[in-house]
Amino acid sequence: MVAGQGQRATSVDGTEALKLSIRNLTIGYGGVPALRDVTLDVRRHEIFGIVGPAGSGKTSFLKAIGRMDEFTRAMSVEGQILFDGKDVREWRNVYALRRRIGVVFPLPVGLPMTVYDNVALSPRLSGIKKKAQLDEIVERCLRRAALWDEVKGRLDALGSLLSGGQQQRLTIARALSQDPELLLLDEFSIAVDPVTTMRIEDVLKELKSEVTIVLVTNLVQQARRLADRTAFFLTGECVEVGQTEALFEGHVRDERTSAYLEGRFG
Amino acid sequence: MSEASRGSALDELDRRNADWYIDRLVQVLVFVGGVSAIVFILGIFVFITKEGLGFIGGRFSITEFFGSIAWRPTSRNPTYGALALIVGTASVTGLAMVVAVPFSLGAAIYIAEFSSGRTREALKVLVELLAAIPSVVWGFIGLSIMNPLIIRWFDTPVGLNVLNAGIILGLMAAPIMTTIAEDALKAVPDSYREAAEAMGATRWQVIRSVVIPAGKNGLVAAVLLGVGRGFGETMAVLMASGHSINLPTSPLDSVRALTATIAAELGETANGSEHYGALFTLGILLFVVTFAINLAADIMVRGGRRGRRATAEGGA
Structure with a gap:
């Protein structure tokens, strides 16, 4: 398995197997720190889980990767975020960078256009115009997001009128339509029922062979089910990173980690 | 207890x-x-x-009122053909929209999507100040600044014409249209912008494919309110249009507007006379047209709130 070999392949030049390499990342909002001095690596084709209570800096971490701090004026980012070995802030074309990174926000955002156009938007932006090709992408992405069966008869309905859970799956389909190399999921299951969550989780496991996934979640069990490795964030600090199973079995360096994972926190 | x-x-x-x-x-x-x-x-x-x-x-006859350009209410055999006045108002308003729509939508997009902080606040105050300039001042600008300029540039004997009135009216309507259009764009949730930007859309792609379609109804309402403003404006049009009864064949022809006719003639008619009644008939026409435009704008805005099904451009 590629993901397993990745751990040893780091010796080539230290970055070959790494999709993301975060060095001393510090994020603040107008002087108030949200994330302090985080250093971690995300390997190619792994699912990297991030767990932690509210306010631990998980979302800020994801935002900084896609340089989405540029929407938020007060947000300052220091340190290095190496994407394929190069700092994201050195890529001249931020739009091309973002096209390679799919993002799913915690709250569903069905854009006020048809279901079809929601999923076809990204391919269209990158220049795909052929109807047949778009049809194929739309169907594939909606199927993967476990939404196709519910909307195949009404692709021309307004995306913003779908139910919350459907909109969230639409958002996932839209992120997949970018054909991303890196998929950032921020508490994707917050508005989705458990059965659908399970279906999407299965899809994520399949996608792992093509995509590197960073999964921020409030459900520690979800991290246990999906993540190869997991990081525990607490009030802006990365407490520790480790093999998910090992962490859950109690092999932790910091007592706070197992306290959180076992639910005896605070 | x-x-x-x-x-x-x-x-x-x-x-x-x-x-x-x-x-x-x-x-x-x-x-x-x-x-x-x-x-x-x-x-x-x-x-x-x-x-x-x-x-x-x-005295009223539909064919004469809407079909003849002979507006001679004070002649010995008075005729009341309002066609030239209707065309006059329509042509001035039409040109005004050609001037105002790009300016106001451009300004609204800049203020809502690109500017921020102090620039933005300053621009909003400035636009509101512009909207508060009295129409007689605009008329004065048309008369004393635009008039000689048009005479020099286009080599015409008179600079008070459709072009002059249209530009003046366009500049007059642009601030209010900008304000309303900016409100419409601001009402588009930021989450839409962030979702599109996260997908790798450029600023312009976000505006074109997400923000404008989402705020479309408000933008149309802004334009329609501008049209309504153009139709109803009196003083500036009276001063800048030349006020001569004429079916214009070029923007350099002088015209007379419905509103200007009422304003200029009403003071000199006997209360209850035929001429007096004819002017009020022009008033009814204006009222009905303005009402229809405002109603259309209102329906547009409501349509946006209800979020009707859009016809699928791609899925059809």
Whole structure:
């Protein structure tokens, strides 16, 4: 398995197997720190889980990767975020960078256009115009997001009128339509029922062979089910990173980690 | 709780106190305020119609009114052909929109999507200041600045024409259109922008494929309100259009507007005369057109709120 070999392949030049390499990342909002001095690596084709209570800096971490701090004026980012070995802030074309990174926000955002156009938007932006090709992408992405069966008869309905859970799956389909190399999921299951969550989780496991996934979640069990490795964030600090199973079995360096994972926190 | 104290608590439920009366009073006041607005509008409509009815029921002829350009109310054999006035108003308003739509939508997009912080606040205040310039000042600009410029640039004998009035009216309508269009764009949730930007859309792609479609109804309403403003504007048009009865064949022809005709002639007519009635008939026409435009704008804005099904451009 590629993901397993990745751990040893780091010796080539230290970055070959790494999709993301975060060095001393510090994020603040107008002087108030949200994330302090985080250093971690995300390997190619792994699912990297991030767990932690509210306010631990998980979302800020994801935002900084896609340089989405540029929407938020007060947000300052220091340190290095190496994407394929190069700092994201050195890529001249931020739009091309973002096209390679799919993002799913915690709250569903069905854009006020048809279901079809929601999923076809990204391919269209990158220049795909052929109807047949778009049809194929739309169907594939909606199927993967476990939404196709519910909307195949009404692709021309307004995306913003779908139910919350459907909109969230639409958002996932839209992120997949970018054909991303890196998929950032921020508490994707917050508005989705458990059965659908399970279906999407299965899809994520399949996608792992093509995509590197960073999964921020409030459900520690979800991290246990999906993540190869997991990081525990607490009030802006990365407490520790480790093999998910090992962490859950109690092999932790910091007592706070197992306290959180076992639910005896605070 | 003892039996006695529970009894007194129930008494309290049955007693109207000051809060109750104040609430009632405010309800009545608000109701009167709301209804009076409707009553005034209806009153104006009834008054205009009554004054114009004598003419419509007597001398008025549809073919002459809408088909002839001979507006000669003071001649020995008076004729009341309003076609030139209607075309005059329409051509000036049309040109005004050609000027105002790109300016105001561009300004609205810049203010709502690109500027931020102080620049943005300063621009908003400035646009609102522009909207407050009295129309007679705009008319004066048309008369004393635009007029000689147009004469020099286009080598025409008179610079008071469709072009002059259209530009003046366009500049006049642009600020209010900008304000409304900017509100419409601001009403588009930021989450849409972030979702599109996260997908790798450029600023312009976000605006073009997400923000403008989402705020479309508000933008159309802004344009329609601008059209309504153009139709109803009197003083600036009177001063800048040349005020001569004419079916324009080029933007350099002088025209006369419906509103300007009423303003210029009403003071010199005998109350209740045929001419007087004819002017009020022009007023009815203006009222109906303005009402229809505002109604259309209103329906547009409502349509946006209800979020009707969009026809799928790609999925069809």
